[in-house]
Amino acid sequence: MKRKSDPPQRKKSRPYQVAEAIKSWVVERGLQPGDRLPGEADMIARFGMSKGTIREAMRLLQAQGLVETKTGPGGGSFVGEVSADRAHALLANYFYFRNVSIDDIYQVRVQLEPENAAALAGRLSSEQIQELRAIMARYQTPAETADEERAQHVDSLLFHAKLAEFAENALLGFIIGFLAQILTELTVFKQLYAEPNHKLWREGRDHQTNLIEALREGDPDRAREVMLEHMELARRLMEDQEAVVMKRFIAE
Amino acid sequence: MKRKSDPPQRKKSRPYQVAEAIKSWVVERGLQPGDRLPGEADMIARFGMSKGTIREAMRLLQAQGLVETKTGPGGGSFVGEVSADRAHALLANYFYFRNVSIDDIYQVRVQLEPENAAALAGRLSSEQIQELRAIMARYQTPAETADEERAQHVDSLLFHAKLAEFAENALLGFIIGFLAQILTELTVFKQLYAEPNHKLWREGRDHQTNLIEALREGDPDRAREVMLEHMELARRLMEDQEAVVMKRFIAE
């Protein structure tokens, strides 16, 4: 398919082979998160390789979030479920050497956030609505200092992260959550949102209030509409900010 | 922020600490892909740790695609750029234990593919247009067998992957490429697209022909429109297929 003339294709290292074998093993047996994997000694015997090699293999899997290990009796390696945070971090690495502008992020957000809002209309429990209100409450009073301003922006991104968490479509939810995460880091570490524009910011809060209403009443069209306005507003707010990009490595 | 009462928080393993240190080192010095990292012997001296520990640290970084190593003279560890394929694979792991239906995928595609098409209108070189045509050429003749049918569907997904590759918005491009990748794997390994519907399929090809025209002429609105129709058609084609989800582990 995509090979020219069977290029070099170096032999894969043994830890790598072991890691692949373990993954296949997990898939074939349909193991679930928390299920136990063979211990070190066991693997040394099974694969006929040294302890170091086996350990390196486990590190490969650990870095991907696929296994977790514990020491002590009853310890060992277990199948792990990749957390959203870890997946965010691994994905952020991909963009580290690539240029992604704020506007690039909003180009995606404008498309997906309204869709998520619409899909959520009428499907949130009163507890979930309550959670959203609780987050909103944190930025009802006007910010006085630049630090407060930043904190409020982070909270408003948390609002979107919550909506992402509530999404039934895990794919849609992940992407939105990832974007909120990136914007949060940019807000905290860079001087994003440097110049507050209070009028526009108040408009933004009104959007969220209206959005919660639409979600509660189960009006998908209105939820989509409100969120779209909200995104377009935010995008305008960010207009000057450009070229500031994702420059970070995995946190975990 | 999110801690209850400073929970256990076990001490991090040494390889993990070393990996973190190396990442910071790369970030602080602004190292670029291909840049050389200290050799094993050097690190053993710097960190005052054993060879095995250092090697495990490198494996952690390797699994994330952040470093590459080569043996022999002039070999060693180098800063690596995370490839799209690797990022796809790492991300797919996140969805392994989560339910993502075909329709979930299309809910995102319907929003993003038209946007990408519009953004690309009038910005493709004639070489790029040629590449797209070359791919399309592969499925102009009606498929006779089920295998041919599948191969054609894979090629048509390659068409979308190419558009993703051409995207100037790396974020948008990545997501679209990821979805094309997932659908390709589902097509190849599961019996997705099992029942060919020739009439709808021909419509799909016409869409792509029209799309190329719109891209060449630099008509974003038409490009968006055509792609949207194309997506809605594809979504309808997949209507019956549901619950088939991402069940696989990392490939490379």
Next chain:
DNA sequence: TAAGATTTGTTCGTATGTATC
């Protein structure tokens, strides 16, 4: 082609750390 130099890859034996009972 072949030998030597350089750097990562692998092994084994031993010792230490850590959590459970």
Next chain:
DNA sequence: GGATACATACGAACAAATCTT
């Protein structure tokens, strides 16, 4: 607190890959 079971870490030697001459 002590015994147990497990991962974690060290060090020295050897193997394999690859570049240079």
